Amino acid sequence: MTPPPLFPPFDPRKRNHPGQREYINKILFVKPKVPPFRCYHDLINSKITNLKYLKKLNAFIGLFPKNSLAEQFRHHPDVFQIEDDIDVQIFIPFKGKIVPKTQMIPWGIERVGAQKAWYYSQGKGVRVGVIDTGIAFDHPDLERNIKGGVNIINPLLSPYDYNGHGTHVAGTIGAVNNEYGVVGVAPKVDLFAIKAFNKDGTAKLSDIIKAIDWSIENEMDIVNMSFGFNEPSPTFREAIIRAQQAGVLMIAASGNKGTRGRIEYPAQFDETIAVSSINEKNQISNFSTIGPQVDLAAPGEKIISTWPNNSFRELSGTSMAVAHVTGVAALILSRYRQLSTYELAEVLKSSAIRLKNISSFAQGAGVVNAAIAIRSP
Structure with missing residues (x-):
């Protein structure tokens, strides 16, 4: 049986204001030597889009909705760092x-x-x-x-x-x-x-x-x-x-x-x-x-x-x-x-x-x- 997600999935039907319709690219690093599977499962269930896993860095990059979901992932037990993408x-x-x-x-x-x-x-x-x-x-x-x-x-x-x-x-x-x-x-x-x-x-x-x-x-x-x-x-x-x-x-x-x-x-x-x-x-x-x-x-x-x-x-x-x-x-x-x-x-x-x-x-x-x-x- 698939375990339930640690966080409730993002529901696009519950968008109450324009800001929630926007997405932002974020970079998420899993803790060193921690398998990425649970974190991946929770990201998928939270409707994170354009998700890419970087195998050698044990990190994810994806589009997060502009709401409190990213802040929730900061407290995920497997997450080491998470931050917004920037231009160089x-x-x-x-x-x-x-x-x-x-x-x-x-x-x-x-x-x-x-x-x-x-x-x-x-x-x-x-x-x-x-x-x-x-x-x-x-x-x-x-x-x-x-x-x-x-x-x-x-x-x-x-x-x-x-x-x-x-x-x-x-x-x-x-x-x-x-x-x-x-x-x-x-x-x-x-x-x-x-x-x-x-x-x-x-x-x-x-x-x-x-x-x-x-x-x-x-x-x-x-x-x-x-x-x-x-x-x-x-x-x-x-x-x-x-x-x-x-x-x-x-x-x-x-x-x-x-x-x-x-x-x-x-x-x-x-x-x-x-x-x-x-x-x-x-x-x-x-x-x-x-x-x-x-x-x-x-x-x-x-x-x-x-x-x-x-x-x-x-x-x-x-x-x-x-x-x-x-x-x-x-x-x-x-x-x-x-x-x-x-x-x-x-x-x-x-x-x-x-x-x-x-x-x-x-x-x-x-x-x-x-x-x-x-x-x-």
Whole structure:
């Protein structure tokens, strides 16, 4: 016999005012190691629609009626966290010109010592997920390294990039070393396009959480998160914690507001590596948000990388800095596969080069350096 629901089901016939006719997307995390069946049963009986279960995160996403039902679920014995979905926006402080296609090594690749590390490692076999606007996987500087992906927004479509941001990030991480365009930090890495942001650079937090679940399910080693927002989301924190426990190293942007004291989420979470931006003069970029949670600095100003339509473009932002750190992490992990996420993070920080007369608020442990890191473990 099916047990009765813990809460009375939502009855659409009892709508007494217009507000009850509205629905809102919510994110619900079941307590760790608690089977989801009872919670699922109660959600179904409460008429929660568009319900999706995220297996690796043990979480649900669905449309709740705007009434007291969500508050009731806060007291459900199996529920760990529940909150409203929010919008997230990618912000690019500077977008430069489209540049020529002749082979070049961007200044950021040189600054992090990638070339000196290529003798030992080029990132082969490391699976890097790029949660972003997708990737232009037909780009001649990327297509050899694109190994798969997913369109979180519309799973029936490919994760192709119609914005450009994700393609630019992917190029800095792993553009192929050939006779064309640019070279990435880890030119033989396995790249996966995880499209959670649309062509306007906006995303739902629920889609980003789905992207993290996909990353765990598909065994990503490293996840690049070149985005940020100011909302202290408890469900997002839980997703980050569970991904770290699953062995995923997550690297995130400190933010582009140029403020001091409070960096953005998810970089602010202890479970991520928070990255600020420097320019060619080894100065912290004016747009870079800084604070005590910053772990590392990396090149992020006037970075040339891949762009849709087989082209290349110069962009600035902490997004670009994150991509450099992700690439260096891939180089290290490719050579030292036994490293845990905690050990890999420690190698990145212990091998960084500190900038003089700049506080740890701005640079964390210093500027990431592949040449030193590759010989550290």
